[in-house]
Amino acid sequence: MRLVPVAALLGFSLVACGSEPPPVPPEAPRPPAAPAAPEAPATPPPPAGAERLAFVDQAGEPRLLLDCLGGPRPALRASVAEFRKIGSEDRLTLGAGNEAFALVADLADPSPGVVASGAIDLDLLRRIGDRRPVSAVYGAQSVGPLRPADGMAPDGFVVRCRALAGPQGQGRAGDQAQP
Numbered sequence: 001m002r003l004v005p006v007a008a009l010l011g012f013s014l015v016a017c018g019s020e021p022p023p024v025p026p027e028a029p030r031p032p033a034a035p036a037a038p039e040a041p042a043t044p045p046p047p048a049g050a051e052r053l054a055f056v057d058q059a060g061e062p063r064l065l066l067d068c069l070g071g072p073r074p075a076l077r078a079s080v081a082e083f084r085k086i087g088s089e090d091r092l093t094l095g096a097g098n099e100a101f102a103l104v105a106d107l108a109d110p111s112p113g114v115v116a117s118g119a120i121d122l123d124l125l126r127r128i129g130d131r132r133p134v135s136a137v138y139g140a141q142s143v144g145p146l147r148p149a150d151g152m153a154p155d156g157f158v159v160r161c162r163a164l165a166g167p168q169g170q171g172r173a174g175d176q177a178q179p
Contacts, residue, residue, distance in 0.1 A: 051164065053157040055134050055146035063143045064136050066128075068120060068161035076120045076161070078103055078136060081113035086139045092116035095135040095144065096127035105138065114138050120165035129158040 055064040065079040078092055085107050092114055094101045101124045103116035116138075128134065131154060135144025148154045 051157050051160045053128070053152055053154060054149040055144075056149045057143075057146060060150070062149060063146055064134065066157075068157065068164050069117075070164035074120050074165045075117045076103070076124070077115060077117040079111060079113060079115045080136050080138065080141075080143060081111075082143065083114040083136075083138045083141045085114055089139045092136060092138045094124065095137065096124055097130070097132035099123065099127065120161060122162065122165070125158045125161055128154050 051068040053066045053068075054062045055066070057063050063080065063082065067077040067079070069075045069077055078094060080092070083092075085105075087107065090105050090107070092103045092105050094103065101118075101121055103118040105114055105116040109115040128148075131148070133145030133147065135142060135146065
């Protein structure tokens with residue numbers, strides 16, 4: 001009697017070995033993938049007629065871009081691509097050495113991250129020329145201390161930015177504009 005269950009088990013295993021898996025219906029053709037949207041450049045080019053100075057972290061990664069813009073209303077523009085815009089926050093603060101400089105964030109700017117601008121401050125330029133560490137703070141987000149990128153000339157940036165600012169450049173109380 002023991003033989004019958006063993007024979008039945010053996011028969012089932014042979015049936016399972018000889019059978020083929022059920023056919024798989026062919027996969028429906030997929031629609032072609034939409035073309036990938038072009039990525040925004042990591043470092044957008046500066047506007048025409050602007051001077052740019054990039055600041056990097058210890059690993060040499062660009063974290064802050066400063067553009068000095070000429071024209072009838074000269075301005076300093078700061079861009080931090082890694083910051084997220086906050087609808088209730090309209091101030092980006094740059095720190096240079098132990099001094100803070102406030103810029104107005106442009107929440108409508110389509111550039112990645114946060115872009116802020118303000119009048120060209122001669123004291124900030126002096127501190128950049130002195131190679132003071134620079135930081136940026138926006139809400140609870142911060143980056144720094146940063147240094148000018150290799151190959152960038154802070155002195156040249158300062159001289160050209162002062163020239164773009166002309167007599168309209170702002171100084172702090174007690175500061176004298178230096179050529």
